[in-house]
Structure formats: C-alpha cells, structure tokens
Amino acid sequence: MQAGAVRTTxxxxxxxxxxxxxxxxxxLAVSLALELDGxxxxxxxxxxxxxxxxGTAKITVAERRGVPHHLLDILDVTEEASVSEFQQQARAVIADIHARGKRAILAGGSxxxxRAALDVLEFPGTDPAIRRRLEAELEAGGAAPLRARLEVVDPVSAGRLGDARRIIRAxxxxxxxxxxxxxxxxxxxYVQPAVQIGLDVDRGQLRERLARRVHTMVESGLLEEVRTLDAAGLRLGRTAPRALGYAQFLRVLDGESDAAQAAEATIVATRQFARRQLTWFRADPRIHWLxxxxxxxxxxxxxxxxxx
Structure with missing residues (x-):
C-alpha cells in the first residue's frame, strides 16, 4: 500500500x-449523488x-443540479495533466467527502x-534532464535504438509500448x-473499499450518438472555442492540444482542413476512443455492468x- 493510503471499513x-x-x-453520477447524498x-x-x-462535453452548472463537483477546471491548457498528481488530489477529495458524511462518486472514462484513484498503484518520479537527453537521442537517431535499449532492460515494456513517447518514459x-x-x-x-458501476452500451446506438454529439458540438461553437484556446496557448501544452476535437479543429485554423472534414475526423477518432475505453474497462472483472x-x-x- 502506498504511503498515506488508509484501509478502513x-x-x-x-x-x-x-x-x-x-x-x-x-x-448517472449526478443522479446517484442526489439519491445517496454524494x-x-x-x-x-x-x-x-x-x-x-x-469539445469535452463538460457537464454544465445546470446539469449538475446542485451537486458539488470536484477537479473540474483545475488546469490551464498550457499545463500538463499528471495522473500521479490526480491520484493525490482525488484521494484527498475522497477523504474530505467521507469525513463530512457524504458519498464520494468518481465519474469519468480516463x-x-x-485506477489511480481506486487501486494500489505506485507512480515513479520524473527527471527533466533525463527526459530531455532521451528526447534528443530520439530526434537524432529515431526510436529504434531506444527500443533496442528498452528490450535489454525491460523486455516486458518493450513488448507493450508502441509510441516513442512511452518508450522514453520507460x-x-x-x-x-x-x-x-x-x-x-x-x-x-482497491486501496480502500470501492464499487465500480459500468454502463453497458449498445455499440451501434453509441456510434450514432457519438456522431450526433460531435455535430452538436460544432453547432454549439467548437471551432470558436478552439480559436479562443489557441490564442490562450493551447498548442503550448503537452496534453490539451491532443484532445478529441481540439486536435482536429486546430487543423481548420491552420487551413489544412474545413469544419466538415474536422467534424468527420473527430467522429472517427471518438468512436475509436470509445472502443479502446470499452476494451480497458471490460478487462476489469470487478466492474458491475448495467x-x-x-x-x-x-x-x-x-x-x-x-x-x-
């Protein structure tokens, strides 16, 4: 168990x-919060x-129906999301909610x-100097030498990791x-008692729903949102500019695509992402599917x- 984690019944x-x-x-998370005082x-x-x-379909204040929401809107687009920092923040929020006699309800598809919030999971630190050196090696010689080195010291990761960014991290x-x-x-x-509720979808219906959702985003001003965030430094971030919809509509701003093409590309990417999410969550036998x-x-x- 990690330092600071407490098991309790x-x-x-x-x-x-x-x-x-x-x-x-x-x-569903909002409805459960209203039902369970969470x-x-x-x-x-x-x-x-x-x-x-x-572009993220972020729940609006009205849709929250008075339920307190935590860890929304905590980063600027120039900042990098960190799963290890999230782990610390989420566990602190969970402890605070429970200390006040409320139910803590985690909601999201990442x-x-x-797992960082719920499971026994240790995150190694980072070293910017090592990272910069490895990135320079990647730029100079490509990914093959780095992968060969990883195969020697960590063959398991070498067999699992495909992209250069993850090889560098390993x-x-x-x-x-x-x-x-x-x-x-x-x-x-679990690092403390937990229950996971999974939403079991009809894949055909979900495909259509995702397409409609992207078109609604476009009609609601996604391109203007991307334009505003671009002016605020969106491209300077390591995480935010890769988000679904934002990456595609940045190409519109660059004249490399039009809005219709960007919408279609976003639909395709969103459907692919949904499939990966299903694969990830289906692998966890602890989830109760409804x-x-x-x-x-x-x-x-x-x-x-x-x-x-």
Missing amino acids: DTPPVIAVVGPTGSGKSD EVINADSMQFYRGMDI GLYV LEVFELTGRPFSSFMPTRE DWQDPDLVAKAAARTVPG
Missing part, C-alpha cells in the same frame, strides 16, 4: 461510474482544463485515472529508479453501492 465504498465516452456517466469527482483528464467545455523510469517500468504496473487491488438505457438504472446502480 468505517466509511462506505467509493463509487466509480465508468464506461465509454457518450454513455451517460455524468448524468458529491462527484471528475476523472476525465480533458475536463481538468479551463475553457475546454464544448481508465488510468480511475527508459527514464529505469534510469531514475533502477527498476523496470513494467514493475510499476497496477494490480487490481444497461445504459434501463429505466431503473439509477435504482439498480444505487443498490450496488450498499456496503455488504
């Missing part, structure tokens, strides 16, 4: 509402960013962030800690959260 379990993008996680903690890494509202961790990056992989062990369109969804989800 004196408080009810943390609730996590998970599933693919567009499945209704935010709405508060919601955001676990969508792109909803950390101030001003990224339309799988690693959910080598950085090994140099910094002397341990292979793969040794830090999470185990499916039909996303069940008229008794809230009652059934609430019943799952009763301790014992």
Whole structure:
C-alpha cells in the first residue's frame, strides 16, 4: 500500500461510474449523488482544463443540479495533466467527502485515472534532464535504438509500448529508479473499499450518438472555442492540444482542413476512443455492468453501492 493510503471499513465504498465516452456517466453520477447524498469527482483528464467545455462535453452548472463537483477546471491548457498528481488530489477529495458524511462518486472514462484513484498503484518520479537527453537521442537517431535499449532492460515494456513517447518514459523510469517500468504496473487491488458501476452500451446506438454529439458540438461553437484556446496557448501544452476535437479543429485554423472534414475526423477518432475505453474497462472483472438505457438504472446502480 502506498504511503498515506488508509484501509478502513468505517466509511462506505467509493463509487466509480465508468464506461465509454457518450454513455451517460455524468448524468448517472449526478443522479446517484442526489439519491445517496454524494458529491462527484471528475476523472476525465480533458475536463481538468479551463475553457475546454464544448469539445469535452463538460457537464454544465445546470446539469449538475446542485451537486458539488470536484477537479473540474483545475488546469490551464498550457499545463500538463499528471495522473500521479490526480491520484493525490482525488484521494484527498475522497477523504474530505467521507469525513463530512457524504458519498464520494468518481465519474469519468480516463481508465488510468480511475485506477489511480481506486487501486494500489505506485507512480515513479520524473527527471527533466533525463527526459530531455532521451528526447534528443530520439530526434537524432529515431526510436529504434531506444527500443533496442528498452528490450535489454525491460523486455516486458518493450513488448507493450508502441509510441516513442512511452518508450522514453520507460527508459527514464529505469534510469531514475533502477527498476523496470513494467514493475510499476497496477494490480487490481482497491486501496480502500470501492464499487465500480459500468454502463453497458449498445455499440451501434453509441456510434450514432457519438456522431450526433460531435455535430452538436460544432453547432454549439467548437471551432470558436478552439480559436479562443489557441490564442490562450493551447498548442503550448503537452496534453490539451491532443484532445478529441481540439486536435482536429486546430487543423481548420491552420487551413489544412474545413469544419466538415474536422467534424468527420473527430467522429472517427471518438468512436475509436470509445472502443479502446470499452476494451480497458471490460478487462476489469470487478466492474458491475448495467444497461445504459434501463429505466431503473439509477435504482439498480444505487443498490450496488450498499456496503455488504
């Protein structure tokens, strides 16, 4: 167990509402909070960013229905989201909510962030100097030499990681800690009592819903939102400019695409992301799956959260 983590049976379990993008996680989390006297903690890494509202389908103040929401709008677009910092913040918020006799409800589709909040999971530190040196090596010689080095010191990670950014991170961790990056992989062990509710979707219906949602975002001013954020330094960030919709509509601003093409590219990318999310969450046997369109969804989800 990590330092600072406390196992206790004196408080009810943390609730996590998970599933693919567009499945209704935010709405269910609010309904559960109203039913169970709870508060919601955001676990969508792109909803950390101030001003990224339309393109992330960020829940509005009206849609929150008076339920307190935590860890929304906590970063500028120039800042980098950090799963290790989120872990500390989320656990502190959970402890505060429980200390006030409320129920803590985590909601979001960023799988690693959910696990960081819920599971026994250790994050190695970072070293900017090592990172810069490895990035310089990548620029000078490409990814192949770095991958070859990783295969020697951490063959498990070398077999799992595809992109250069993750290879650099794995080598950085090994140099910094002397341990292979793969040794830090999470185990499916809750750091405190928890229950996960997964929204089981009809994939065909979800595909259509995601397409409609992107078109609604465009009609609601996504391009102007991206233009405003671009002026605020969106491209300077490491995380925010890669967000779904934002990356595609930055190309419109650059004259490399038009709005219709950007919308279609966003739909394709969002559907691919939803498939990856489903694969991630389906791999966790602890999740209780409920039909996303069940008229008794809230009652059934609430019943799952009763301790014992």
